Amino acid sequence: MATFDRADTAKHVLDIVAQKLNRDKTTLQEQQTFEELGADSLDMVEIVMRLEEVFGIEIKDEDAEKLTSLKDVIDYVQRIRTK
Numbered sequence: 001m002a003t004f005d006r007a008d009t010a011k012h013v014l015d016i017v018a019q020k021l022n023r024d025k026t027t028l029q030e031q032q033t034f035e036e037l038g039a040d041s042l043d044m045v046e047i048v049m050r051l052e053e054v055f056g057i058e059i060k061d062e063d064a065e066k067l068t069s070l071k072d073v074i075d076y077v078q079r080i081r082t083k
Contacts, residue, residue, distance in 0.1 A: 004081040009055075010074045016050045017070065030071040051077060 010030070018025035021037055028037075034044060048064045051057070051073070057080045059067075067073045 004078065006074070006078050009078045009081060012054055013051070013070065013074050013077060016054060017047060017073075020047050020050065028070060030074060031069060033069045035068070047073075055081060057081070 014025045014028050017023070017037070018028060020043060021039055023037065039047070044064070044067075048059050048067075052059055055077055057077065059076070059080075063076065067076055
């Protein structure tokens with residue numbers, strides 16, 4: 001089983017979110033919510049799809065609805081990557 005560093009996961013997640021929401025990734029902080037970042041439901045669908053593509057994972061709809069902050073997403077993806 002491959003091991004993945006949380007910092008690597010965080011970097012990729014922040015890259016995806018920054019690109020999708022037209023943000024400078026250096027200004028993003030894990031505790032920020034997607035609501036605070038101005039993401040709407042379409043943005044979230046596109047972010048989830050991109051996460052699935054980049055990480056080669058599947059994010060269930062019921063799980064995606066619970067991902068409200070950058071930290072939530074990083075932790076969730078990290079858990080899947082290290083299973």
